[in-house]
Amino acid sequence: MDEVYLKINGELFYLWRAVDQHGVVLDILVQERRNATAAKRFFKRLLAGLKYKPSKIVTDGLRSYGVAQLEVLPGVKHRTSRYLNNRAENSHRPTRRRERQMQRFKSPEQAQRFLSAHAMIYGHFHPRRHLMAAEQYHRSRDKAFQIWRQETCAQTAA
Structure with missing residues (x-):
């Protein structure tokens, strides 16, 4: 604290x-x-x-x-x-x-x-970048953005 x-x-x-x-x-x-x-x-x-x-x-x-x-x-x-x-x-x-x-x-x-x-x-x-490998970090970020799009119902511009 x-x-x-x-x-x-x-x-x-x-x-x-x-x-x-x-x-x-x-x-x-x-x-x-x-x-x-x-x-x-x-x-x-x-x-x-x-x-x-x-x-x-x-x-x-x-x-x-x-x-x-x-x-x-x-x-x-x-x-x-x-x-x-x-x-x-x-x-x-x-x-x-x-x-x-x-x-x-x-x-x-x-x-x-x-x-x-x-x-x-x-x-x-x-995410805690220093605790994970680059590939794991990229997967984690992709998952975070996927969850964000799902929860906010945001559509990606194509």
């Missing part, structure tokens, strides 16, 4: 993000604060969307995570490290890239809606 600030209309908001051990985004939440109450809200939202209970949580040194973890997930091991948290840190990069393209977000609600959808779509079309 990790959080990063977003500047929306001159105000600071925090983008909380949880990723699994493979770097797949599990949940995103945009909030005004970065305190224990905000962390608890994020933990509860995350757990509501998961079908399993995590066995370990890795975060940076923010103390709000520890308070929330003790209250919401008391039996789960909590590790804090700057370096173990790299998957979550790197998952912010596409968000920052997209934020620049959009010339910033206009409201927290718009940011929440867009980023929730963007994270899932981005993960669908960008």
Whole structure:
């Protein structure tokens, strides 16, 4: 888990993000604060969307995570490290890239809606390239586009 600030209309908001051990985004939440109450809200939202209970949580040194973890997930091991948290840190990069393209977000609600959808779509079309051979990567991308066309009923231009 990790959080990063977003500047929306001159105000600071925090983008909380949880990723699994493979770097797949599990949940995103945009909030005004970065305190224990905000962390608890994020933990509860995350757990509501998961079908399993995590066995370990890795975060940076923010103390709000520890308070929330003790209250919401008391039996789960909590590790804090700057370096173990790299998957979550790197998952912010596409968000920052997209934020620049959009010339910033206009409201927290718009940011929440867009980023929730963007994270899932981005993960669908960008498989973990470094973990697979080129042929497997190409098959994976072809399958992703095939599923996208099926689900959106998009017709290819002939």
